[in-house]
Amino acid sequence: MSPEFIDNFSRREMLKSAFFGAGAAAFAELLGVGGAAGGTGVLGSPHFAPRAKRVIYLLQTGGPSQLETFDYKPILNKRRGEPLPDSVRRGQRLTGMSGNQSLLPVVGSPYKFHQYGESRAWVSELLPRTAGVVDELCIIKTMYTEAINHDPAITFFCTGAEQAGRPSMGAWLAYGLGSANANLPAFVVLCTNKAADQPLYARLWGTGFLPSEFQGVQFLAGKDPVLYLNNPGGISRDARRRQLDALDKLQQNQFNKTGDGEILSRMAQAEMAFRMQMSVPEVTDLSAEPEEVFKLYGDDSRKPGTYAYHCLLARRLAERGVRFIQLLHPGWDHHDHLPSGIPGLCRETDQGSAALIIDLKRRGLLDDTLVVWGGEFGRTNYSQGKLTDNDFGRDHHPRCFSIWMAGGGAKRGVSHGETDEYGYNIQDIKNEGVHVHDLHATMLHLLGVDHEKLIYRYQGRDFRLTDVAGKVIKNLVA
Amino acid sequence: MRAPAANLLFVAVFTAAAGFMSREKPGDAPVDFQRDVRPLLADRCFSCHGPDEAARKENLRLDLRESATALKKHGVAVEPGKPEESLMIEKIYETDAAQAMPPPDSGRKPLSPAEKEILRKWIAQGAKYEAFWAFVAPKKPAVPPVKRADWPKGEIDRFVLSSMEREGFSPSPPADRATLARRVAFDLTGLPLDTAELDRYLSDANADAYEKLVDRLLASSAYGERMAADWLDLARYADTYGYQADAHRDVWPYRNWVIRQFNENLPYDDFMTWQIAGDLLPHAKFDQVLGTAFQRMHRQTNEGGSTEEEFRVEYVSDRVHTFGTTFLGLTIECARCHDHKFDPLTQQDYYNLCSFFGNIDESGLYSYFTNATPTPVMTMETPEQKEAIERAQSDVESAIQALRIARIEAEVQLLREPAQPPHQPREIVGLEGMYHFDKVAEGKLQNEVSKDKPGIMNDGPAPVPGVAGKRNGALQLSGDNNAQFPGVGEWNYTDPFSLSLWIETPDRKERAVVLKRSRAWTDAGSQGYQILIEKGKLSFALVHFWPGDAICIETEREIPVGEWTHAAVSNDGSGAASGLKIYLNGKVAPTRVVRDCLTKSITGGDPGALTLGERFRDMGFKNGKVADLAVIGREITRLEALEIYQMNAPATPAAEPDPELVREFVMNSSKDVEAAKISLRDARRKLAAARDAVVEMMCMKEMREPRPAYVLTRGRYDQPDLKRPAAARTPAALPPMDPAFPKNRLGLARWLTDATNPLAARVAVNRLWAVCFGRGIVATTENLGIQGAPPSNRELLDWLAVTFVQSGWDIKAMLRRMVTSAAYCQASDAPPEIRERDPENRLLARAPARRLSSEMMRDQMLAVSGLLVNKIGGASVKPYQPPGLWSIGWGGEYQTDAGEGRHRRSLYTYWRRTVPPPNMILFDSTKRDVCVARRQNTNTPLQSLVLMNDPQFVEGAVALGRRAAAGGGADDAEKLKLLFRTVCGRAPEPAESSALAELLGAERAEFNKNTAGAGEFLQSGGVADSAPAERAESAAFASVALTILSSDAAVTLR
Secondary structure (H helix, E strand, O other): OOHHHHHOOOHHHHHHHHOOOOOHHHHHHHHOOOOOOOOOOOOOOOOOOOOOOEEEEEEEEOOOOHHHOOOOOHHHHHOOOOEOOHHHHOOOOOOOOOOOOOOOEEOOOOOOEEEEOOOOEEEEOOOHHHHHOHHHEEEEEEEEOOOOOHHHHHHHHHHOOOOOOOOOHHHHHHHHHOOOOOOOOOEEEEEOOOOOOOOOOHHHHOOOOOOHHHOOEEOOOOOOOOOOOOOOOOOOHHHHHHHHHHHHHHHHHHHHHHOOOHHHHHHHHHHHHHHHHHHHHHHHOOOOOOHHHHHHHOHHHHOOOOHHHHHHHHHHHHHOOOOEEEEEEEOOOOOOOHHHHHHHHHHHHHHHHHHHHHHHHHOOOHHHEEEEEEOOOEEEEEEOOOOEOOEOOEEEEOOOEEEEEEOOOEOOOEEEOOEOOOOOOEOOHHHHOEEHHHHHHHHHHHOOOOOOOOEEEEOOEEEEOOOOOOOOOHHHEO | OOHHHHHHHHHHHHHHHHHHHHHHOOOOOOOOHHHHHHHHHHHHOHHHHOOOOOOOOOOOOOOOHHHHOOEEOOEEOOOOOOHHHOHHHHHHHOOOOOOOOOOHHHOOOOOOHHHHHHHHHHHHOOOOOOOOHHHOOOOOOOOOOOOOOOOOOOHHHHHHHHHHHHOOOOOOOEOOHHHHHHHHHHHHHOOOOOHHHHHHHHOOOOOOHHHHHHHHHHHOHHHHHHHHHHHHHHOOOOOEOOOOOOOEOOOHHHHHHHHHHHHOOOOHHHHHHHHHHHHHOOOOOHHHHHHHHHHHOOOOEOOOOOOHHHHHHHHHHHHHHHHHHHHHOOOHHHHOOOOOOOOOOOHHHHHHHHHHHOOEOOOOEOOOOOOOOOOOEEEOOOHHHHHHHHHHHHHHHHHHHHHHHHHHHHHHHHHHOOOOOOOOOOOOOOEEEEEEEEEEEOOEEEEOOOOOOOEEEEOOOEEEEOOOOOOOEEEEOOOOOEEEEOOOOOOOOOOOEEEEEEEEEOOOOOEEEEEEEOOEOOOOOOOEEEEEEEOOEEEEEEEEEOOOEEEEEEEEEEOOEOOOEEEEEEEOOOOOHHHEEEEEOOEEOOEEEEEEOOOOOOOOOOOOOEEEOOOEOOOEOOOOEEEEEEEEOOOOOHHHHHHHHHHHOOOOOOOOOOHHHHHHHHHOOOHHHHHHHHHHHHHHHHHHHHHHOOOEEEOOOEOOOOOOEEEEHHHOOOOEEEEEEEOOOOOOOOOOOOOOOOOOHHHHHHHHHOOOOOOHHHHHHHHHHHHHHOOOOOOOOOOOOOOOOOOOOHHHHHHHHHHHHHOOOOHHHHHHHHHOOOOOOEOOOOOHHHHHHOOOOOOOOOOOOEEOOHHHHHHHHHHHOOOOOOOOOOOOEOOOOOOOOHHHOOOOOOOOOOHHHHHOOHHHEOOOOOOOOHHHHOOOOOOOOOOOOOOOOOOOHHHHHHHHHOHHHHHHHHHHHHHHHHOOOOOHHHHHHHHHHHHHOOOOOHHHHHHHHHHHHHHHHHHHHOHHHHHHHHOOOOOOOOOHHHHHHHHHHHHHHHHHHOOHHHHEEO
């Protein structure tokens, strides 16, 4: 028998042989490895004591400008309009969008920066609420990636590979660690409901080659918070119960006849679906939240589908033990008209992000909830297109950008790493650079998982989230 | 508290596995290298001591006997016959973690005591190596003897029974006929038997009733659809390009092709050849070329700013991976960045394979601004279109003939009355615009021809002195600014036209846009015409889609730097590169043809105004100067080109015009000639319109010169290793390609279908086996390599492979052989002890039970409810999908089809890669991003929600319930029996009947009380409402139907 078959041996096949004859209830208990069912995941228990039990990933898609948010570079204001010195650019590749420009004029942020909190971290005036919680944050100014276009870059952040076909991070965790709530999915996805140039797609929360039960379940703003959750019109909960009871009898008969344990598993899944029909509306019903909570998250949090609403919903999901909660907020792709675009994006996200930190903290959840904020790459320090007195744009920039982490064992109140004077390269990439694989390795580390040991064999090869690279950045860990 | 359960689970696996193994080799039987040893070495050792040279430690290869048994620095790893002297044995039994193998920190699982013993024994028995079985061509093994001679129906059964008997198993009894009929109907057609067909079979008492049923199923057109559903996973078929914009593309003719070939039972060797190299077959027919669309189904991007070459390389790689998985059953992609760690595939092999698949004239980006089909393409004329094109073509021929005659007449006229010396300066006929850049008023450039169409300056090109000695000014461009000329030069390729201007470039330009009428370039695939400086040379191009649908010429010599040069270009309207000319300083410049393959219009995608100096996201004419632009709506002659040049040339000495030029001019400018040219232009416009109307399909078309190919260092597109060129060669570890085969895709296909190829037939029959038995003889149907699962019955696989080839690669015959075997016809039910002893059912002592695939699940519901629209082929359709899913992406909201599109078979459901249909993904459809040979098989709560709540499934249940309520049957019991049998293909058992009767009673009572609720339920989907009096009854039956459709008897093939 090949190792592949021992490693990935179908749980169900095994259960059928090992626990044959156990009743449906016991079976359901045993079944709970991942996906929507509660359970321990394939690892059984983490490799070492976890600092974080769950993750809320606030993915800002499109590539937020680090220069308008966390990376303060006054020289760019002083040198405004001057060409980017070759000594800074060092011949690195640009996208085809600005790469053919005859002039690459540097441009500083039009927004004021101040130092905040005890940590004295620099934050731009566009993020006043985030500035208010800066002592909780571990700001990484020296993130870098390899991709320069959206699709490969965001795929890289979500799955650890630029090419399609690999499992997403949430799927890895659902597979490895399972869910802490038997009635909710282990991996929930919340996309802000807004039109944007950078579309979001199911691949980003897909399972790749992992079994599809581990895929992210998208919660939607509409009538069905989970696809197909509601009974058809005219079918009450009692009627559904009657259908399921009849279904149970049919299937029990079939099981008695065939001896196939898969039937018991299907019965358990139907019951789980029935429970989800209660648990999902319960978690997505914000009506019981007190007024002050809505005040904390801002007015948007009353409107389903907004970022602030999803931040509040993320807290509720975290409270109920959902393992990986991923928000996706598009619109940060400011190739042109950045000054008229980015303030709106900051307004949409600033209060919700900060409120989430405050809310988790006061409920004692921040200690074991890792919150991550950031996009798939940063933006250039020079203007894409024409630089005018009050307008400019910034192109994609993978060489350095800023993200932050909070809670879950990440260091509090620090800014990690420095970019060069022009904000174009990482000053000391060897010691301070944080590659996407490093971020993933560090996140897994905080979750008690050795990133080299959460593996899945596919097509004869062992795959992991961090591919063949990645190191835990100890300086980010409290 | 859950941990113990999980641990128990693993104990169970190992117990099962170990138990299985121990039975496989009792006593001191020789260790089987293929089965027992190589898998261990591969898994624990090869990553450091295997084929990958870069990762190799201690220069030791355990995959090769010579290396394993050679004396190295620390000793001999494998000393045949002497385990105690073998370093390997010392290392695997080592207790010091720092010394032990595999190293604890390697991520490799430690060897168990039993595994260590296998290795020890193997060395003790002489450390025999055998070539990996799958890399050696199969020989037809002898059919083994069996004890129970009455069971086998054919050779398959003797192989199966022999291995069962070896393991002490015996076959299960035959499945009951109704169960078997349902199983084989789904396996061969993806649909249930309808009740009439089932009854026909059940009432046929002849001995060959089952074989006849099989023949009917194989002959039905639903067979091709069922087989296509699997093939489309391998072909990564989708109706959109993927990546972020994920735009629509029309590729469904390829799906039609697949269905058609399966139904016509195209021999599998041809099926492979046509898809790999149909375009290269002598006198390739339409269907042979269309097969090559298989190679183009991969994802493609048009994201702004992407590097063209990066993605072109990605596409070629995708073709190689797909080729490897589909036809060789090898994970070739593992050798992209380094030598394969397990299989003997080197990085050189990988790029050699790439060079088979990279020789098409394609772009790494599809068009952002137009809907041009990425080249190369084939045209999909309808008969009417074909006729219209032929008619237009013949009109063009006639017009050409008429023009020729007009010219001869003009020449005759010339001989009669010699031409008057042309007076100078002659008026330029057909002038649409003439701009001298000294005349700038209010930022506008005056047009000497029509005052109301001035040029516009954007971001201020600087006025500078013009050509020395002349009055006219000039403009200096920055590379980012431009001058635009609206309302002139709005031509298609059919329109004869000319352009003239003076240029001065300050330096040798690698690339600079001098003049263009098109929207954007590198990342946008725009249409239009252009004059560029490329690598110092002047080029002139008309483009529908670059590079595969365009004409382009460039000067043989570079143009002068720092010196005013007069440039003129002309197009004759023929659409051929031979109709383009470049003149430099009044004389025809020698040129080279860069592309000559224009077939479609160049005016799509909003090309905007004729522009000097810059283009969106392209390299502008930085610091270049331009002067005196003339925009001429006819093809100028050599004489005119000379005169236009002389008009503004500095101090041109007046020369006597060359009589030859005069003759040419006169022949081309008589009144009759001009009229004939207009007629020709109009005929060509009609032909262009007829051609533009034809749908195109991506396909393969080999370039004349193969593209130079190299090994890419670490797989990076921009790091070709120039010292390691790649050539069209097959992997070195496999049998070589016959030198007589051509060194291209056709040769590759010949190699693949050659009897000496060890993989192609095995991979194919293994997948066909999985169609019938739920899993392959090699369970990893995508990987027959060293890390693939070992075959459960290698002799059977080889026998099938050789038989398949000998049958002329006859797919239907092979499937027939499989589904008529006794092994297939067994019952799938089995007592616990049998399941425990063989949980994976490797021995087939029972038939496999499988959940329906995503397609079958939905198609069954459509079929049994009577909603199915049975129409073969055609464009994709959009059935029900929850609202709002598409709006997170581009491409607008999903519009559910009205009418039949809601009820076609699921393989026709529109596949949008970034937002695939959720009710199919939830049942383990592949994502169609990359080639996948084997689907997951999961069981989740979300599946339960689909079956009971998805409007598509509820609609089916309602239709079914309504028919049951109104249909035959004297009483409830009769009606329920019919309903159950319609869905599940068998009569309900007493326990089932009573559960259904109880539910029906409760539902009827409930809906009688709540008729509004009944009405609401019945309105799910688009089925017409029942009469009010019948609502409660229909709803009650519909509720029962929904329950039956969700039950195991419906969702599982038993």
